[in-house]
Amino acid sequence: MNAKLNQMTLLMLVIISILTSGCSALFDKELEWGYVEPESYPVLKAIGYAPIAAQLSDSDTGKMLQAMKASKLDAYRELTEQVYGQKIDGNTSVEQWIVQDSQVDATVRGVIRGAKVVRQYPVGDDLYATELSLDMAVVHDLYLSVAKPKQLKRVTFH
Secondary structure (H helix, E strand, O other): OHHHHHHHHHHHHHHHHHHHHHHHHHOOEEEEEEOOOOOOOOEEEEEEEEEOOOOOOOOHHHHHHHHHHHHHHHHHHHHHHHHHOOEEEEEEEEEOOEEEEEEEEEEOOOOOOOOEEEEEEEEOOOEEEEEEEEEHHHHHHHHHHHHOOOEEEEEEEO
16 A cells, blocks of 8 residues: 555656646746836935134135035035935943933935035125035936846736
8 A cells, every 4th residue: 555655646746747847838938127217206405514714724715615615515415314314323321320421423324426516605704505406317317327227017928
């Protein structure tokens, strides 16, 4: 009885393997890929500020130019926060149920491509501002030119 059961099991395994190996030949398929397109794109805006008098230069013109650069970098930092978020690390020390020390560190990291300077202007006597905009449609086009993301559009069986 045991030998007959083993023969039947072996026969079933052979039949199943023949049938499943034939399925791939019966169902040749063709895949068609397309690009993923979002329905809408936001335009992000950021403003960066920098003090003029605190800049390290001997001349007023040098201080103004450095404040312009610093305010632009601050605006890029703000755009980076909007796109990638901010990493926050915190630490609090408690001793005998009394807070002894509390620290918070914030980090922003990312790459911004496609941003445009909208305006750069002095604010009052000692502040400089830079406004940036980031059209996510431009970012999407830049991304497509590099990454070429794909989505399955259609499967055709032959």
